[in-house]
Amino acid sequence: MQNPRIAVVGAGIGGLATAAALARAGLRCDVFDRRDRPGRLSGMGLGIQLSPNGVRALRDLGAVPRRGAVVRPDAVELRRWRDNALLGRAPLDDAETRYGAPYWTLTRADLSGALLAAVDGAGLHLGRRCIGASVGRGGVRLRFADGGEHVADLVIGADGVHSALRAALGEDGGLGPRYSGHVAYRAVVPAAELPSHLVHPHRVRVWLGPGRHCVSYPVRGGEQVNIVATAPSPSPALHPENLIMGYAEWCGSVRAVLSAAAGRGRVWPLWSGAPVPRRHRGGLVLLGDAAHPALPWMAQGASQALEDAVTLGRCLSGDDRAPLERYETLRGARAARLAAAIRTATDEHHLPDGLRQRRRDRRLSTPPDRDWLYGYDATAGVTS
Ligand SMILES: Cc1cc2nc3c(=O)[nH]c(=O)nc-3n(C[C@H](O)[C@H](O)[C@H](O)COP(=O)(O)OP(=O)(O)OC[C@H]3O[C@@H](n4cnc5c(N)ncnc54)[C@H](O)[C@@H]3O)c2cc1C
Numbered sequence: 001m002q003n004p005r006i007a008v009v010g011a012g013i014g015g016l017a018t019a020a021a022l023a024r025a026g027l028r029c030d031v032f033d034r035r036d037r038p039g040r041l042s043g044m045g046l047g048i049q050l051s052p053n054g055v056r057a058l059r060d061l062g063a064v065p066r067r068g069a070v071v072r073p074d075a076v077e078l079r080r081w082r083d084n085a086l087l088g089r090a091p092l093d094d095a096e097t098r099y100g101a102p103y104w105t106l107t108r109a110d111l112s113g114a115l116l117a118a119v120d121g122a123g124l125h126l127g128r129r130c131i132g133a134s135v136g137r138g139g140v141r142l143r144f145a146d147g148g149e150h151v152a153d154l155v156i157g158a159d160g161v162h163s164a165l166r167a168a169l170g171e172d173g174g175l176g177p178r179y180s181g182h183v184a185y186r187a188v189v190p191a192a193e194l195p196s197h198l199v200h201p202h203r204v205r206v207w208l209g210p211g212r213h214c215v216s217y218p219v220r221g222g223e224q225v226n227i228v229a230t231a232p233s234p235s236p237a238l239h240p241e242n243l244i245m246g247y248a249e250w251c252g253s254v255r256a257v258l259s260a261a262a263g264r265g266r267v268w269p270l271w272s273g274a275p276v277p278r279r280h281r282g283g284l285v286l287l288g289d290a291a292h293p294a295l296p297w298m299a300q301g302a303s304q305a306l307e308d309a310v311t312l313g314r315c316l317s318g319d320d321r322a323p324l325e326r327y328e329t330l331r332g333a334r335a336a337r338l339a340a341a342i343r344t345a346t347d348e349h350h351l352p353d354g355l356r357q358r359r360r361d362r363r364l365s366t367p368p369d370r371d372w373l374y375g376y377d378a379t380a381g382v383t384s
Contacts, residue, residue: 007156008029009158010033011031013307014120014288014306018156019120020118022313025064031124034127034128036126036127045107046188047108047217048108050106054302057303057309068220069107071222073103073202075201076089077209078364080208082209084252085255088366090368099375102172107226110220117136118135126297130142130159131144131167134168134187135284140153140282140284152256153337156312165290172276180270185244185263185267186226186227186266195256198256208349208350212247214254237300240265240354274339279328285300289301300342311327
C-alpha cells in the first residue's frame with residue numbers, strides 16, 4: 001500500500017522505538033500518548049539495564065544516548081542475602097566482542113531522549129488517552145477519552161502492560177496481566193552517598209534471599225546508583241518503610257544501599273502475564289509490554305520492546321506480502337522462550353534457605369548461558 005496511514009498508541013520505549021523504526025523505513029506515523037509530555041512518564045529518572053540485544057536494536061534504530069549517559073558495567077554479580085557471599089559473576093566486559101554490542105545501564109529519561117531524537121517526522125499527539133479500537137475493512141478506528149477518533153490502516157499498540165488495545169484482539173488478547181503478589185521499591189541515589197565498594201567497579205549487583213531480592217547498578221555515567229528492592233505483598237500498595245523493614249536482617253551491603261535509598265523512591269506493583277496468543281488482527285498489531293507483560297526478573301522488557309520495534313519496522317519496509325504474520329512468527333517464538341526463562345527465574349529467585357536454595361547457589365557459580373538472549377539479532381529472518 002502506498003503511504004499507509006499508520007498510528008502508534010503509546011510513546012513509551014516501545015512506541016518511540018517503533019516510530020524510529022518506521023522513520024528508518026521511510027514510513028510516517030502518528031503517535032498518541034495519554035501523557036502531556038513524553039518526559040512526564042512516571043519513573044523517568046529511574047534506571048534501566050539494556051542487555052546487548054537491546055543495545056544492538058537501539059543502534060539499528062540510529063538512537064544514540066547523550067554523552068556521559070550510559071555506563072558499561074563489567075559484570076553482573078549475584079550475592080547471598082545474609083552474608084554477602086558471592087554466588088556467581090557473569091562477566092560483561094567482553095560483551096561487544098561476544099554479542100556484537102555492549103551491556104548498558106542508563107536512566108529511562110536518557111533512553112527516551114535518544115529514541116525521541118531518532119523519531120523523525122512522526123506527529124506526536126500528547127494528552128490523548130486511547131480507550132479502545134475497532135478493527136474493520138476500512139482500517140482500525142481508535143477511540144479516545146476526549147471523545148475524538150482516529151482511523152488508520154495500521155495501528156501499532158505499544159500502550160504498555162494495561163493496554164487498552166489488547167481487548168480489540170478479541171479472545172486472542174488472552175487473559176491480560178494480573179497483580180503478581182510482589183511490589184518493588186525503586187530509587188536513584190548519588191553514588192557519593194554509598195560505600196565505595198558498592199560503587200566501584202561499575203557492576204550490576206543482585207542479592208538473592210527468601211521471598212525477595214535487591215538490585216543496584218550505576219547510571220548517569222556512574223554519578224548515580226539505581227536501586228530496586230522487591231517484596232511479597234498481598235496488596236499492590238505497601239508502605240516503603242514496611243518494604244525496607246523486611247530487609248532488616250540482610251547483610252550490611254544491602255542495608256547500606258537501602259538506607260541511602262530510603263525516602264527517595266516509591267513502591268510499584270509488579271504485574272505478570274503470558275504473552276498474547278496472537279499479536280495481530282487485521283490492521284492492529286501489539287508490541288512491548290502490551291504483547292508480553294512479564295515480571296522484570298531478567299531485566300528484559302525494554303530490550304524486548306526495542307527488538308519488537310526493529311523486527312516490525314523491517315517487516316513493514318520489506319517486500320513480504322504478509323509482514324504482520326512474519327513479525328508474529330519471529331517475535332512470538334522469542335517471547336515464548338523468554339517467558340519460560342522468566343517462569344524459571346520466578347521459581348528460583350526467592351527460594352527460602354534450604355536444599356533447593358543450596359542446589360541453586362551451586363548452579364549459579366557457573367554463569368548461565370545467555371548467548372541465545374544477548375546474541376540475538378532482531379533483524380535476522382527479515383528480508384529488507
Ligand atoms: C521494577 C522494574 C524494573 C525494570 N527493569 C528493567 C530493566 O532493567 N531492563 C529492561 O529491559 N526492562 C525493565 N523493566 C521493564 C520495562 O520497564 C518495560 O518492559 C518497558 O518499559 C516496556 O515498554 P513499553 O513501551 O511496552 O511500555 P511502557 O514503557 O509502559 O510505555 C507505554 C506507553 O503507553 C502510554 N499509554 C498507556 N496507556 C495508554 C492509553 N490508553 N492511551 C494512550 N497512551 C497510553 C503510556 O503513557 C506510556 O507512554 C522493568 C520493569 C519494572 C517494573
